[in-house]
Amino acid sequence: MGAAHVADPAVEAVDLVKSYPAGKNKPPITALRGLSFAVAKGTVFGLLGPNGAGKSTTVKILSTLSAADSGSARVVGIDVATRPERVRRVIGFVSQKSGTDPMGTAFENLLLAGRLHGMPRRDARARARELLTRFGLADAANRLVQTYSGGMARRLDVALGLMHRPQVLFLDEPTAGLDPHARSEMWAEIARMAGDEQMTVLLTTHYLEEADHLADRLAIVDQGTVVAAGTPSELKSGLRGDAVHVELAQPDDRALTVLRTVSELRDITMDGGTVRGRTDDGARALPPVLAALDEAGMTVTSATLARPSLDDVYLRHTGHSFDAAAAPKALEVTE
Structure with missing residues (x-):
């Protein structure tokens, strides 16, 4: 850029x-x-x-x-x-x-x-x-x-x-x-x-x-x-609608496939046991999201709706969350 x-x-x-x-x-x-x-x-x-x-x-x-x-x-x-x-x-x-x-x-x-x-x-x-x-x-x-x-x-x-x-x-x-x-x-x-x-x-x-x-x-x-x-x-305004964050009791790669069937949800990503997506209407999208995961036998420990944040912007442009990128890996060279 x-x-x-x-x-x-x-x-x-x-x-x-x-x-x-x-x-x-x-x-x-x-x-x-x-x-x-x-x-x-x-x-x-x-x-x-x-x-x-x-x-x-x-x-x-x-x-x-x-x-x-x-x-x-x-x-x-x-x-x-x-x-x-x-x-x-x-x-x-x-x-x-x-x-x-x-x-x-x-x-x-x-x-x-x-x-x-x-x-x-x-x-x-x-x-x-x-x-x-x-x-x-x-x-x-x-x-x-x-x-x-x-x-x-x-x-x-x-x-x-x-x-x-x-x-x-x-x-x-x-x-x-x-x-x-x-x-x-x-x-x-x-x-x-x-x-x-x-x-x-x-x-x-x-x-x-x-x-x-x-x-x-x-x-x-x-x-x-x-x-x-x-x-x-x-x-942040470049991201339309609400952010949906769902925490699963256990990471399960099937969650991506399951949630892609929920028409109200888009831009779905998964990072460990956290599934994220975007929707134009959070209140409308959350019930079918939870229902789809429950039907697939996946236990949800928490589900939240939020306005777009800089973490969502980071996720949108990199494909991973800010916290995941900050996890221990190659250290920044400081000399």
């Missing part, structure tokens, strides 16, 4: 391909397979996909930490391959792993980041105090980072990425491992950055709810390529 047309994009990736060596006598691992997308300025753009989809690899290429095998990428019009030093001046990058010094205080970490970006000491000190207040860390400014909770440490990570007032901020799984309260606080701050400051934010996430809540637009990534892109509403 090619990148949507965006006039003067803040971030643009075109046909990115990236492979990693897998070891002696093993074929290389292909992380990206012609991935393309474009991000409008001043928006929050989400790369949504399970672990191993290629999200972190994409961000590393865009932030000049890795090089693509082929394809091209630009950040605020600057080519990441030929002008990496210029790209680094206009971006902030918050990786999955913290970049703070745990034996330093929050203020010391921020001051060091500012000085590394060439900020005069007075400006760096003022900016550090501003960010500590903004992220609710002022009272803990002089505490060692190793004493911080997970939510506090993650807020400090984002503050570090903002020290030099970047035009584009890359957030790689910004809320992974946070509790619901800390995640909600981070969501509010990300939305504020784009809304109040007109900063462009590109975040990667494997949380469906996070992408739905935060992203102005998103690209769903599966096995190194973009399989669907648009606003969350556009993607």
